[in-house]
Amino acid sequence: MEFPFEKQTSVFLKEIEKYSSRLLKITETLLETTDVELAPSPKDLVFQQDKIKLYHFRPRKKEICPVPLLITYALVNRETMMDLEEGRSLIANLLDLGLDIYIILWGYPSRLERYVTLDDYIDMYMDDCVEYIRKERGLEKINLMGVCQGGTFSAIYAALYPEKVRNLITMVAPIDFDTEDGLLNIWSRYIDVDLMVDTLGNIPGDFMNLGFLMLKPFQLMMDKYVGLVEVAKDPAMVHNFLRMEKWIFDSPDQAGEAFRKFLNELYKKNSLIKGELEIAGKKVDLERIDMPILNIYAEQDHLVPPSSSKPFGDFVSSKDVTTKSFPVGHIGMYVSAKAQTELAPTIAGWLIERTGGFPKDKSKRRKQATKQKAGARKARIRKKKAK
Amino acid sequence: MEKEDQHKDFFYDWAEFQKDFFSQWADSYSKIYQPWMNAMKFWQDMKTPLTAPDLFSKWSDMIRETIGKAAAQSQEGLGLDVLLRVMRASNVFIVFNEFWLQVLEDLPNLYQVKGDDTKSRKIFERWVSRYERVFEQLVGSPVSDTAKEMMTSWLNILQMHQAAMGLIWNPWIQAMPQWREQAEKFMRGDLGALHESRSLWREVYDETLGRVFRMPAFGLTKEQTERLRRTYDAFAQFWLSLPNFYQYFYNTGMEALKEVFNRVRNLKATEMKPETMREIYKIWWTTNENAFFELFKRPDFSNAMAEVLNYGLRVKKRLDELTAEWCEAVSIPSNREFDEVAETVQELRRKLRAQQKSIEELQRKLEKVP
Numbered sequence: 077m078e079f080p081f082e083k084q085t086s087v088f089l090k091e092i093e094k095y096s097s098r099l100l101k102i103t104e105t106l107l108e109t110t111d112v113e114l115a116p117s118p119k120d121l122v123f124q125q126d127k128i129k130l131y132h133f134r135p136r137k138k139e140i141c142p143v144p145l146l147i148t149y150a151l152v153n154r155e156t157m158m159d160l161e162e163g164r165s166l167i168a169n170l171l172d173l174g175l176d177i178y179i180i181l182w183g184y185p186s187r188l189e190r191y192v193t194l195d196d197y198i199d200m201y202m203d204d205c206v207e208y209i210r211k212e213r214g215l216e217k218i219n220l221m222g223v224c225q226g227g228t229f230s231a232i233y234a235a236l237y238p239e240k241v242r243n244l245i246t247m248v249a250p251i252d253f254d255t256e257d258g259l260l261n262i263w264s265r266y267i268d269v270d271l272m273v274d275t276l277g278n279i280p281g282d283f284m285n286l287g288f289l290m291l292k293p294f295q296l297m298m299d300k301y302v303g304l305v306e307v308a309k310d311p312a313m314v315h316n317f318l319r320m321e322k323w324i325f326d327s328p329d330q331a332g333e334a335f336r337k338f339l340n341e342l343y344k345k346n347s348l349i350k351g352e353l354e355i356a357g358k359k360v361d362l363e364r365i366d367m368p369i370l371n372i373y374a375e376q377d378h379l380v381p382p383s384s385s386k387p388f389g390d391f392v393s394s395k396d397v398t399t400k401s402f403p404v405g406h407i408g409m410y411v412s413a414k415a416q417t418e419l420a421p422t423i424a425g426w427l428i429e430r431t432g433g434f435p436k437d438k439s440k441r442r443k444q445a446t447k448q449k450a451g452a453r454k455a456r457i458r459k460k461k462a463k
Numbered sequence: 464m465e466k467e468d469q470h471k472d473f474f475y476d477w478a479e480f481q482k483d484f485f486s487q488w489a490d491s492y493s494k495i496y497q498p499w500m501n502a503m504k505f506w507q508d509m510k511t512p513l514t515a516p517d518l519f520s521k522w523s524d525m526i527r528e529t530i531g532k533a534a535a536q537s538q539e540g541l542g543l544d545v546l547l548r549v550m551r552a553s554n555v556f557i558v559f560n561e562f563w564l565q566v567l568e569d570l571p572n573l574y575q576v577k578g579d580d581t582k583s584r585k586i587f588e589r590w591v592s593r594y595e596r597v598f599e600q601l602v603g604s605p606v607s608d609t610a611k612e613m614m615t616s617w618l619n620i621l622q623m624h625q626a627a628m629g630l631i632w633n634p635w636i637q638a639m640p641q642w643r644e645q646a647e648k649f650m651r652g653d654l655g656a657l658h659e660s661r662s663l664w665r666e667v668y669d670e671t672l673g674r675v676f677r678m679p680a681f682g683l684t685k686e687q688t689e690r691l692r693r694t695y696d697a698f699a700q701f702w703l704s705l706p707n708f709y710q711y712f713y714n715t716g717m718e719a720l721k722e723v724f725n726r727v728r729n730l731k732a733t734e735m736k737p738e739t740m741r742e743i744y745k746i747w748w749t750t751n752e753n754a755f756f757e758l759f760k761r762p763d764f765s766n767a768m769a770e771v772l773n774y775g776l777r778v779k780k781r782l783d784e785l786t787a788e789w790c791e792a793v794s795i796p797s798n799r800e801f802d803e804v805a806e807t808v809q810e811l812r813r814k815l816r817a818q819q820k821s822i823e824e825l826q827r828k829l830e831k832v833p
Contacts, residue, residue: 091740092560099553103530103546110540126812187801191809200816259759266762266769268776275780277802293755294748301552302744304545321545 095305102308112318114156117168119179123208127183128201130208136171141424143219143242143431144176144209148202148233150225151182151334152284154326157410158223160319164411169420175427180205180226185331190277192331194338198229199236199356206233206240217242217367219427224248224380224406228342231388232355235364243430245370245423248409250380251388254346257381259291264343273332281327291378320411349391368396370426372409372419379406398426559597559747560740566590591717598716687788694781701774708771711764712755719754723747 123130147167149155158179159167170177180202185192209218220241222230227249234241255261272279289296307313347353353360369392373385382401389397400422404412409419530550537543569586576582726746758764787797 092557095553095556099530099549102549103533106542106546106549107533107537109542110538112541125816188805188808190802191806196809196813200813204816256760259756262760263765263768266765268769268773271773271776271780275776275783277798290759292752294752297548298552298555299745299748301545301549302556304549305553318541318545321548322541325544 098305098308102305102314105308105311105314106318109315109318112315112322114154114161114319114322115159116162117159117165117171122178122212123205125201125204127185127189128205129181129183130205131179131181133167133171133177133179135174135176136168137174140174140176141219141428141431143215143217144178144213145170145219145221145245145427146206146209147177147179148220148222148226148230149180149182150223151197151330152225152327154323154328155179155181155223156326157323157407160323160411161316164316164416166410166415166420169416170424173420173424173428175424178205178209182328184328185278186329187277190332193333194341195356197331197334198232199358202229202233203237206237210240216240219243219245219431221245221247221423222249225250225338227251227385228348231362231365232348232353232360234367235360235362236355236358238364238366241367243368243370243427244365245372245427246385246388247372248374248377248380248385248406249371249388250342250384251391252346252349252384253343254349255381255383257383258379260287260379261343261381261384263287264339267339269336269339269344273336277332279330279332279335281329284330285325285327288379320407349387362391363393365392366394368430369394369398370423371397371399372422373399373401374406374409375401375403376408377406396430555597556744559744562590562593562597563740563743565593590720594717594720598713687785690781690785690788694778694785697774697777697781701771701778704767704770704774708767711758711767715754715758716751719751722750722754726750 117133119131119133121129122132147155147158149158159165162168167177167179182197182201206218206220210216217240220230220234220243222228222233222245224247227246228251230244231246231249231251234244253261276283304314304317307317341347341353345352348360349362351359351361351363369389371385371388373380373382375382377385386399386401389399402409402412402414402419404414409415530546534543534546569589572586576586723746783798787799790797
């Protein structure tokens with residue numbers, strides 16, 4: 077009988093030699109790189125309230141969807157994941173398909189933001205951004221897309237202000253928190269959130285990150301780095317890796333009071349789907365969501381399990397609910413090859429179909445272009461004034 | 464007794480599995496080992512013959528030294544941060560390879576002592592002790608510097624408090640690191656002993672210092688004294704909760720190791736041999752990942768984790784309270800006051816926004832007035 081490790085022992089030295097030389101190579105590449113750029117798609121700051129900033133992406137097409145899309149990302153980590161780099165950017169893909177996109181940047185809460193509440197984020201800051209776009213574009217309703225925790229925010233917002241939302245897209249968004257499929261859902265039941273916020277104030281981003289890394293400790297804290305050594309010869313791959321690293325560890329602190337309510341009300345009590353959640357003194361009734369919904373989830377999501385996002389359509393009154401899944405993980409939704417080729421067309425196609433398509437006749441297009449230019453001019457003036 | 468039976472079954476299976484190819488292994492090993500020794504220059508520089516464990520340790524030292532020098536001269540930034548994470552992960556990878564090589568070395572011995580429970584168990588214990596190095600590297604794998612700083616600063620502050628107050632129970636508190644060390648030793652060996660030691664410690668603590676810390680104080684400094692005592696109590700409870708928490712990691716790691724052996728054996732049975740160390744390593748980490756995922760889902764683990772977290776938070780909370788009190792006594796703004804400012808600022812922001820809205824509404828109405 078053959079010894080099962082014969083080959084292993086015979087190639088052992090070569091493996092180690094190879095690993096060593098690659099490690100030295102990767103050292104060279106890494107030490108030459110002090111930073112990498114994320115979010116390369118050009119965008120302009122058009123509105124700011126406290127630390128919250130609203131950006132408008134410069135359109136890439138002449139023909140653009142007449143109703144703009146506002147993207148709301150999570151408070152956890154940064155929205156740069158959606159525009160990681162040229163060739164791996166959901167935002168760029170959507171712009172290429174003719175969408176007109178705004179995005180909210182939540183910023184980095186400092187001690188001064190400890191008392192920013194969930195109500196402030198949704199009913200004040202998010203609403204101000206929506207109001208700005210509505211006024212600027214002269215529209216009653218805009219399209220809204222919420223990603224991850226931002227999806228929960230968008231669902232809540234759409235329930236509070238259905239008259240301002242034309243179409244709602246939720247992507248890998250937790251809605252039903254009472255699930256055994258996600259470790260975050262399980263762990264949050266045991267954590268004394270009040271003690272945590274009372275003691276720490278804002279919740280450190282590093283603490284949050286450690287929690288996320290713990291979900292897959294061997295893969296995320298070890299194997300991916302061993303894997304990196306193996307692609308040391310390819311600087312492009314190393315730089316891709318660095319972009320992901322930068323994103324992962326760019327984790328803003330969480331405003332204490334907002335964190336308290338999100339964990340206590342949503343993770344622990346699951347009050348959103350029970351109709352018990354209150355924001356700014358108003359009951360959040362998901363049944364008020366009557367606009368078309370595109371609900372997208374990742375089949376292998378370990379952060380927001382499908383069982384948490386999938387049932388969203390069951391709680392709303394909308395007659396037009398499309399639920400679509402992709403065979404990827406939470407992060408793969410933004411960066412996987414499948415997402416790059418299929419996700420953006422799915423979103424853009426669905427949205428354009430429900431906003432009457434691109435303006436066809438020239439006069440309408442001209443009108444739209446004039447409106448946009450006027451909007452941009454106004455924004456510049458406001459920016460100057462603010463300065 | 465049950466434990467021993469398990470070991471016996473495990474070794475018996477393992478030895479049976481190895482039975483037919485030990486001789487071949489010995490041949491190939493003797494042929495292969497010498498070229499290894501010759502191939503890497505740094506080995507040749509060694510004056511003493513290297514055993515398998517040295518091989519990787521030397522490798523690790525050499526690489527660490529080389530890269531450490533380069534890193535020290537480079538600019539801080541993303542690349543350097545990632546390099547440090549890569550180095551930590553590489554150490555685990557290398558130490559695991561070292562462990563595996565040692566297991567291979569032991570296999571002939573295991574076969575020779577087949578049927579002898581005591582000797583088999585000794586070999587297994589040797590594996591366990593070697594595996595601890597892998598585990599140590601794992602525990603030391605990337606945890607953020609901020610998290611580390613946070614933890615050490617809490618402890619430093621507490622040490623300062625101890626030194627400043629010169630309390631009668633200082634010896635107890637000072638003995639805690641030793642106690643912790645001892646508990647960790649237990650943790651790596653006899654788990655039953657650890658459990659007993661922990662229970663005993665808690666009992667002793669509750670009967671002695673625990674009582675002192677929780678009893679009401681008297682006199683002018685009543686409140687301060689009580690706060691201080693509660694801080695010590697929280698600190699003691701925090702350290703007490705740690706071994707219990709780590710015990711879960713240790714147990715799961717060891718169970719996963721057994722599973723790794725089983726998986727490798729099954730691979731052989733289906734003629735799917737691992738071709739490289741990297742493949743064995745992959746089996747190892749994926750097995751561990753699954754085992755830890757199952758552990759993390761368990762309510763008892765979640766409880767233990769929450770216990771550590773909550774005790775840690777209580778220590779910090781109590782220290783913050785003490786610090787705030789001292790700051791206020793010498794007219795230095797405390798966290799409490801900063802928080803009051805932050806709360807007021809946010810309240811003002813809300814009011815400002817509401818007033819802006821009202822002004823806009825009035826302007827709209829004004830525009831409609833003929």
